[in-house]
Amino acid sequence: MKLFFFLFGLLAAVEQEKAWREDNRVPVEQIMNDHSSAKFKYEYVSVCVNGTDETLLDIVHGKECKDAKSRVALGKYSNQVNTTGWGILEIETFASHSYDVQAYAAGVAEGELTRLQIYYHYRNTIETMCNNHTLFCKRLYIYLQENLDWMRSQVMSNPPTDPFWRQVNLTFAQLTGVYDAYSKRNLTPEIGFDLHPIYMMQLAGDMFDLNKFLNKTPDPMEYPEGGRCSGFIKLAPGNKVSFSWITEISKLFQDLFMAHVSMSSLSWMQRILKIYKFGYDVNEVPGHIVTFSGYPAALISSDDYTITSAGLTSIETTIAIFNTTLYTDKYMSSKGQVHCWVRSMVSNLLSRTGKEWVDTFGRYNSGTYNNQWTVLDWKHFTPGQPIPDKNVVWISEQTPGYYESRDMTWYLKKYTYFSSYNIPFLPKVSEISGFDTKAKQFSWFEWGGSPRARIFDRDHNKVTDIDSLTKLMRYNDFTHEEFARCKCTPLPYTGEGGISARGDLNTPGGTYEVESMGFRDHAGLDFKGTNYEMFKKMRFRAWGGPPYDPLPVFDWNHTNITNVRHFGQPDVWNFTYVDLEWELAAKVQLTPYPTN
Numbered sequence: 001m002k003l004f005f006f007l008f009g010l011l012a013a014v015e016q017e018k019a020w021r022e023d024n025r026v027p028v029e030q031i032m033n034d035h036s037s038a039k040f041k042y043e044y045v046s047v048c049v050n051g052t053d054e055t056l057l058d059i060v061h062g063k064e065c066k067d068a069k070s071r072v073a074l075g076k077y078s079n080q081v082n083t084t085g086w087g088i089l090e091i092e093t094f095a096s097h098s099y100d101v102q103a104y105a106a107g108v109a110e111g112e113l114t115r116l117q118i119y120y121h122y123r124n125t126i127e128t129m130c131n132n133h134t135l136f137c138k139r140l141y142i143y144l145q146e147n148l149d150w151m152r153s154q155v156m157s158n159p160p161t162d163p164f165w166r167q168v169n170l171t172f173a174q175l176t177g178v179y180d181a182y183s184k185r186n187l188t189p190e191i192g193f194d195l196h197p198i199y200m201m202q203l204a205g206d207m208f209d210l211n212k213f214l215n216k217t218p219d220p221m222e223y224p225e226g227g228r229c230s231g232f233i234k235l236a237p238g239n240k241v242s243f244s245w246i247t248e249i250s251k252l253f254q255d256l257f258m259a260h261v262s263m264s265s266l267s268w269m270q271r272i273l274k275i276y277k278f279g280y281d282v283n284e285v286p287g288h289i290v291t292f293s294g295y296p297a298a299l300i301s302s303d304d305y306t307i308t309s310a311g312l313t314s315i316e317t318t319i320a321i322f323n324t325t326l327y328t329d330k331y332m333s334s335k336g337q338v339h340c341w342v343r344s345m346v347s348n349l350l351s352r353t354g355k356e357w358v359d360t361f362g363r364y365n366s367g368t369y370n371n372q373w374t375v376l377d378w379k380h381f382t383p384g385q386p387i388p389d390k391n392v393v394w395i396s397e398q399t400p401g402y403y404e405s406r407d408m409t410w411y412l413k414k415y416t417y418f419s420s421y422n423i424p425f426l427p428k429v430s431e432i433s434g435f436d437t438k439a440k441q442f443s444w445f446e447w448g449g450s451p452r453a454r455i456f457d458r459d460h461n462k463v464t465d466i467d468s469l470t471k472l473m474r475y476n477d478f479t480h481e482e483f484a485r486c487k488c489t490p491l492p493y494t495g496e497g498g499i500s501a502r503g504d505l506n507t508p509g510g511t512y513e514v515e516s517m518g519f520r521d522h523a524g525l526d527f528k529g530t531n532y533e534m535f536k537k538m539r540f541r542a543w544g545g546p547p548y549d550p551l552p553v554f555d556w557n558h559t560n561i562t563n564v565r566h567f568g569q570p571d572v573w574n575f576t577y578v579d580l581e582w583e584l585a586a587k588v589q590l591t592p593y594p595t596n
Contacts, residue, residue: 035541035576035577035578035579036578036579036581037078037088037273037578037579037580037581038581040078040080040088041078042076042077042078042088042090042583043061043076043077043078043079043113044061044062044063044074044075044076045059045060045061045062045074045075045109045112045113046059046060046062046063046064046065046071046073046074046075047059047060047071047072047073047074047075047105047108047109047187048060048065048066048067048070048071048072049065049067049070049072049097050070054072054097054098054101054189055188055189056186056187056188057072057101057104057105057108057187057188057189058187059108059109059112059181059187069096071094072093072094072097072101072102072105073091073092073093073094073102073105073106073108073109074091074092074094074109075089075090075091075092075106075109075110075112075113076089076090076091076113076583076584077089077090077113077114079116079117080578081117081270081271081568081569081570082570083575084544084575084576084578085269085271085526085543085544085545085570085573085575086271086272086273086542086544086578087114087117087271087272087273087296088272088273088274088580089110089113089114089272089273089274089275090274090275090277090582090583090584091106091109091110091274091275091276091277092277092279092584093105093106093277093278093279094279095279095280095281096279097279099166099170099278099280100169100170100173100189100191101189102278102279102280103170103171103173103174103177103278104173104174104176104177104189104190104191105177105189106174106177106276106278107173107174107175107176107177107178107179107180107181107299108177108178108180108181108187109177109181110177110178110181110297111177111178111179111180111181111182111183111198111297112181112182114272114296114297115181115182116568117270117272117296117568118178118182118198118201118296118297119568120270120296120567120568120569121201121270121295121296121297121568122197122201122296122297123565123567123568124267124268124270124565124566124567124568124569125201125204125267125268125565126197126200126201127565128565129200132217133216133217136211136214136215136216136217139214139215140210140214141195142334143210143214143334144195144199144203144334145195146334146335147334147335147337147339148193148194148195148199149193150334150335150336151168151172151193151338151342152193154168155168155169155193163284163350164346164350164360164363167285167345167346167349167350168338168342168346169191171299171342171345171346172191172192172193173189173191174299175192175198175199175202175299176190176191176192176194177189178198178297178299179192179194179196179198179199182198182297198297201295201296201297201298202297202298202299202300202302202339202341202342203339203341204268204295204298204302204341205302205318205340205341205368205369205371206339206340206341206366206368206369207368208318208368208369208370209321209327209332209367209368209369209370209400210368212321212324212327213327213328213332213367213368213400228263228264228317228318228421228422228496228501228516228522229260229261229262229263229303229315229316229317229318229420229421229422230260230261230263230317230419230420230421230452230473230499230500230524231259231260231261231315231316231317231374231419231420231421232257232258232259232260232417232418232419232420232456232460232469232472232473233256233257233258233374233376233393233412233417233418233419234256234257234258234416234417234460234463234469235254235256235387235412235413235416235417236254236255236256236257236416236463236464237254237416254383254384254385255383255465255531255532255533256376256378256381256531256532257463257466257469257529257530257531258313258315258376258529258530258535259469259470259472259473259527259528259529259530260303260304260305260315260473260527260528260529261473261474261499261500261524261525261526261527261528262293262303262305262524262525262526263500263501263522263523263524263525264522264525265521265522265564266504266521266522266523266525266546266554266561266564266566267521267564267565267566268295268525269525269544269545269566269569269573270295270296270568270569271293271294271295271525271526271544272294272295272296273291273292273293273294273542273578273580274290274291274292274293274294275289275290275291275538275582275584275586276289276290277289277584277586282309285349285350286308286309286310286349286350286351286352286589286593287308287309287310287312287348287349287350287351288309288349289308289309289538289586289587289588290306290307290308290309290348290349291306291307291538291539291540291580291582291586292304292305292306292307293305293526293528293540293542298341299341299345300341300344300345300348301344302341303315303526303528304316304344304371304373305528305540306344306348307530307535307538307540307588308348308349308351308588309538309586309587309588309589310351310352310353310588310589311377311378311379311588311589311590312348312351312353312354312357312375312376312377312378313375313376313378313530313535314344314347314348314357314373314374314375314376315373315374315420316371316372316373316374316420317371317372317420317421317422318369318370318371318422319370319371319372319397319398319399319422319423319424319429319433319435320370320422320433320435321370321399321400321433321434322433322434322435322437322438323399323432323433323434326367326399326400326401326432326433327367327400330401331367331400331401332366332367332368332400332401336364337364337365337366337367338363338364338366339366339368339369340366340368340369340371341369343360343361343363343364343366344361346360347360347361352589352593353377353391353592353593354375354376354377354391354392354393354394354407355391355394355405355407357373357375357394358373358375358394358395358396358405359405361373361396362396362398362403362405365398365400365401365402365403367398367399367400367401368400370397370398370399370400370433371397371398372395372396372397372420372422372423372424372425373395373396373397374393374394374395374408374418374420375393375394375395375396376392376393377391377392377393377394377592378532378535378588378590379589379590379591379592379593380392380592381532383532386413387409387412387413388409389409389410389413390407390409390410391407391409392409392412393407393408393409393411393412393418394406394407394408395408395420395425395426397424397425397426397429398429399429399432399433401432402428402429402432404426404428404429406425406426408425416460416461417456417460417463419452419453419456419457419460421450421452421453421456423435423439423445423446423447423450423453424447425447430447435447442513442514444514444516444517451481451483451484451496451497451498452497452498452499454483455475455481455483455498455499456499459472459475460472465531466529466530466531466534466541469529469531470527470529470541470543470577472499473499473500473527473529474499474500474524474527474543474547475498475499475500475547476495476497476498476499476500476501476502476524476547476551477498477550477551478493478494478495478496478497478498478502478505478551479491479493481493481497481498483497484496484497484498485497486512486513486514486517487513488510488511488512488513488517488518489510489511490507490510491507491510494506494512494517494518495551496516496517496518496522497517498524498547499524500523500524500527500546500547501522501523501524502523502524502546502547502551502554503518503519503520503521503522503523504519504520504521504522504523504546504554504559504560504561505551505552506518506519506520507519508560519560521561521564523546523554524546524547525544525545525546526542526543526544526545527541527542527543527547527577528540528541528542528543529541534579535588536588536590537581537582537586537588538582538586538588539579539580539581539582540580541577541578541579541580542577542578542580543575543576543577543578544573544575544578545573545574545575546573548573548574553572553573553574554572554573555571555572555573556569556571556572557571557572
């Protein structure tokens with residue numbers, strides 16, 4: 001397996017690497033002016049049928065194929081990693097071709113356009129994963145291959161009209177296309193359920209729990225609870241809403257906001273903002289258009305922050321499993337279960353409502369990437385009118401062996417906000433996961449009592465427009481924040497006590513009352529947020545990199561974090577935000593679907 005990963009890296013290494021500027025600081029005049037993504041130039045590729053049938057595809061660098069009817073997919077990419085912290089990718093497929101070929105061609109376009117960033121991301125996150133973990137990787141290889149074989153058997157045994165398994169098949173068709181194009185293989189539209197590094201990139205979140213299930217020895221700087229995120233929904237009556245891409249236009253009306261911050265290892269800052277627009281029948285696949293923040297080669301957000309053409313937005317924050325008895329064959333298996341990344345993609349594509357989303361996602365619970373998911377159905381929101389009593393916000397929570405969902409519209413109506421911060425809301429999930437026991441020991445693990453919970457509760461009413469939303473979600477002033485104080489030495493506070501973390505600024509060798517409060521390779525990687533007007537065009541605001549102001553800008557040349565891979569990353573992360581404006585037309589469902 002290690003040899004396989006090495007060969008993959010060797011294959012990628014032959015690609016000519018682009019020179020990165022030593023000083024990537026964004027000029028002040030640029031920060032103060034246009035934040036729209038529309039100013040960036042794209043590179044285009046078309047994926048075309050070679051000949052008269054769909055058994056072989058070609059890549060054409062341009063917008064058109066020789067024969068217009070032969071174009072299966074069009075990809076557009078702008079690598080702005082060094083100016084904004086993000087690449088921007090748009091993929092469209094065309095309805096005149098079969099679903100399988102569309103999905104494969106979408107992957108081909110992505111693999112071709114983002115090859116450089118895939119290579120860097122592979123080197124930062126996958127290449128060394130088996131170093132000093134040989135026995136673990138053998139166990140992992142066996143488990144993953146068995147799971148892939150089982151999923152393939154289900155695709156073959158279920159009728160092709162089965163919506164769930166059809167989308168699983170299309171997901172792996174797209175994944176195969178990414179791998180084939182990246183590896184410069186012959187582009188024959190096939191569907192492989194194969195174990196390779198591109199597949200491993202999909203498993204980023206699932207690995208949090210697979211590491212424990214398969215008894216991996218933790219790395220010294222690894223975050224002990226797997227990962228953290230902050231999620232937020234805000235219903236804001238009578239607020240001023242301004243749009244940076246429209247000059248001096250503002251209105252007074254009721255608005256709705258949804259935002260998310262991803263927190264993880266700083267090695268994960270190779271990022272891409274994506275839109276997929278599949279030429280599928282909208283009646284079969286209501287979420288045939290998805291926009292999301294993501295990573296090179298990853299078909300799903302993994303953050304997660306996804307807007308779908310069915311009028312939904314889904315986010316998640318991870319739930320740590322302190323009850324280690326759940327990591328057994330009784331609850332987790334290579335057969336009969338589908339990993340989180342696949343289930344989230346299928347849910348985004350097939351679901352018309354929040355209830356459908358959580359029900360679809362709950363099938364084949366793998367006990368991996370255990371999250372609190374929050375799904376907002378924008379179709380039930382009309383500016384200036386009250387929201388209905390149900391079906392606006394649904395959550396689901398998962399542990400190995402258990403899954404539960406609940407309509408949380410009542411909470412949004414009562415408190416005008418809902419926040420998510422890696423602590424389960426549902427009592428049974430809290431009990432099963434071990435959070436209830438931890439909460440009795442430290443308020444850090446208490447729903448409603450943790451630092452981020454208290455900051456959200458104190459400051460949610462400050463959100464009146466997209467700018468104040470951005471400010472709240474990137475907030476971290478831990479040396480002055482009362483809720484970030486702790487029984488810690490030598491300093492009585494923690495950089496993990498903000499809405500967006502800066503664990504890298506904690507004291508190396510310091511003493512912290514909870515392990516996850518301490519110094520480590522862990523920080524907020526981004527901000528993503530949208531309001532109703534932006535949502536209607538499937539747009540959102542994105543800000544790459546750890547929070548700064550009043551904190552220092554993260555700089556790889558001036559950090560206590562060492563031995564963390566960051567190939568292809570800018571050194572200095574003093575970027576500002578980007579307001580996305582897709583070139584692709586993105587039509588979203590704005591009214592509830594008719595009930596049967």
